[in-house]
Amino acid sequence: MHDPIDLILEAAGLRPDCEGLWCDPSRMLGVALSPAGLFVGWLDVGWTATGEPFDEMRDVTHLSPSVALPLLERDLGIALAEATGAREEHLRRCLWCGGRYVPGRMYAMDRCQGCAPGRRGEG
Ligand SMILES: [Zn+2]
Incomplete structure (x- = not known):
């Protein structure tokens, strides 16, 4: 049983391994799945008051769940490429x-x- 969106995320090289976020193996990019759609960004590191690191998404792009799957897959690819570029700039x-x-x-x-x-x- 696989959700079609899960399959798209897996095809993009992402896994649901980052504290609820989907991320790539090197934890550079993150995707949050929600009923409101996909939120795509690059992963910075945030710190709790006790000094524990956590993943913090930056420059987030929102992809609506209303678009057809092939379009969503294309837009996800674009959003991931943009997030890669934004991370590089930061x-x-x-x-x-x-x-x-x-x-x-x-x-x-x-x-x-x-x-x-x-x-x-x-x-
Ligand atoms: Zn150094």
Whole structure:
């Protein structure tokens, strides 16, 4: 028993593995399924008050459930491509390790959390 929308999401390489969101294996993109349709965005990292990370969707596109499935599949592909581009634009480079990270993984504008003071002994 598979919902046709589930099949479209699986065909796009997504799995329902991200705390209720569908996401790709590298957790870069997320899709929320709801009676109001699909919500497609890229995944940033948010932090709870106790320092636990959670997936936070950004630049969300809404796809209505009223459109025919082939159109929905096409629009999902477009929305995922747009989300990939939007994520790319938001990545920040760490001047300490050279890595590129989503904003939620940055300790400061130019420094990732892995390079935060105290994490690598530089102070
Ligand atoms: Zn770094």
